[in-house]
Amino acid sequence: MKPASLKRVLYWCPRCNIPLLARQCSCGETGKEIHLLQPYDVRPALDHDRDIIRVLLLERFGTDTLPRIVLFNKTGGTDRTDLIIANGERFGWLSFDPCTRSYSLDIAFEALDYLAPTLRKGIIDITETVDNSRGRRLGGKRIEVAADTADGCVILRAGHLWGTGQRSGGSVRVRRLGPLAKTSYPDPAWEDAVRQNRRHLKNLERHAIRFIRQQTRHRNEVNVSFSGGKDSTVVLELARRAGIEEAYFVNTGLEFPETLEYVRSRGVEEVRCTADFWKALREKGLPAKDDRWCCEMLKLEPARQWLASRAPCITVQGNRAYESFARANLPAVAPNPYFPLQVNISPILHWRALEVFLYIWWRDLPCNPLYAEGFERVGCWVCPAMLESELERAREIHPDLVGRWEGVVRDWAASRGLDEGVVTCGIWRWRHPPPKIRELAREHGIELPDSGKMKMRKKSLQPLLKKSESRKDL
Incomplete structure (x- = not known):
């Protein structure tokens, strides 16, 4: 799948005020186009995320x-950065500062x-x-104001x-x-x-099941890789509708309790990992976004x-091209480079998160409760790929688990x-921090070491882990 084939727009029915999976709504109305930001994925704002927005609105604007119905279109940033879409328009931007550990809301x-x-x-x-402007345009201009409103996004009235503006000091842009x-x-x-997207959901389901059957009809051994996430939830349902029953879940020993409970309710075989992650830390050091040895x-x-x-x-998998820039080029059928005797097929490769959630709700499927708790992705609770906003939420829900891991990270640092x-800003998650993270460090006066110090050798963690084990932290 080439990046050019990704859907760059979202359709929205102006009459029903709902997002559409295709241009035409069941009411007969043609959807208006909303241009999306890369990687062009959109997902519903669920319970906790809605609460975040409402609290910020109340604090700032009363x-x-x-x-x-509110959607998020994730985009690039130092941590979580989402374009908010509502009522068929850009509603604002929600972002998380990994250093101040706080959210901010900009209104469109x-x-x-x-x-x-x-x-x-x-x-x-x-x-x-x-x-006094005598008709001159003020957009982009900075004007002096006397109001006592705090710095940040403000609403303008004349x-x-x-209008909208950004206050800083005694002026507003x-x-x-x-x-x-x-x-x-x-x-x-x-x-x-x-209900209004039901016809499109039926088509998506039909094409996905047909794809699975075409790819598996000449093979006796077919299974589903189940992670406990939303994408594999959909794939498990599609595969079972295609006649495939065998499915497996790899329990890393670092899964959130909610994930384990959910997986065990779905009748999926649990494959237990026998490797000891904590002992491996002594040899390999902390996992990082650019060195995820833990996954292997x-x-x-x-x-x-x-x-x-x-x-x-x-193996039927839940890979989606919209998940990240790296996955935009994934093929729908490909041998596993780690285990070439396994061929992976991805029936929902072209689905966005919006299609995934609408399908789950249409088929009334159970879903991992962590999504409603504010997680965009579900994985291990030590995963360096987790956003700092998600780690902050994990700390609220499972302070014991996050406390263990942060103890190791702090001792290492x-x-x-x-x-x-x-x-505190989550920079440990990179061996080689990218430019945007280095800029973040400069803004907050954080001195970054050379890459050698970010590489963790055996001797740097072994005594720390022994200390942690003696505390029964691990």
Whole structure:
């Protein structure tokens, strides 16, 4: 699948006020186009994420009004950065600062038509400035203000004109200013979106099942790789509808309790990893985003051993091209480079997270509860690929687990004389921090070591792990 084949727009029915999986809504209306940001994935805002937005709205603007259907379009940043989509428009941007450990919300001008009637604070009147401008455009200009509103996103007001801006010190940079359309929006529920997209969901299901059957009809050994995540939940259902029953889940020993409970409710064979991650740390050091040795030891090798008696085989997987920039070029059929006797097929390669969740709701499938708790992805609780926003949420839900891991990371950093910010900002997750992370470090005055210090040798962790084991932290 080439990047050019990815859907770069989202369709939205202006009559039903719901996202569409194709251009045409069941009501007969043609959907309007919303241009997405790379990697072009969109997902529903679930319970905890909605709470985050509402709290930020209430703190900043005195309102917690929010449509029932809200989407996130994830994009690049130092940590979590999501474009918020609601009412068929860009609603704002939600981002997490890994150093201050806090969220921020920027409101888009397009959201004002919906929000304006309920706004109670965070509004700066610039009527005098607009009157004195004599018709000159103020967009992009910085203007002096006397209001006592805190720095950050602000709402601007000048008579019948509304706008958004960014306050810093005693001035505001105007982003956009203009009249509102005063549109009335229906407030459908996700059940309505599922119903109006049912025809498209049926087509997706039919094509996926056909693909699975075509790829597996001449093979006796076929199985499903199940991770406990949303994508493999859909793939398990599709495979079972295609007549495939055997499925396996690799228990790394580092899974969230919610994931284990969910997996065991789905009738999937559990493959237990016998390798000791904590002992391996003494030899290999902390796993990193650019050195994920843990995946090979805890996932790939146990899977290879389980599959050895079944090879050659075909495995149905939940890979999606929209998950990341790296997966945009994944083929739908490919041998496993780690175990060539296994051929992986990906029936939902072209699905976005929106399709995945709508399908789960359409088929009334159980789903891992961690998604509703604010996790975008579900994996190990020590995974360096986890966003710092997710780690912060994990700390709230499972302080014991996160505390164990952070104890090891802090001891490692202290033993090497590293800046405390390397731990608190999550920079330990890279052997070679990318430019955006180095810039983050500079902004917060964090001194980064040379790459040699970020590489952990055996002697740096062995005494620390012995210390942790004696505390029964691990």
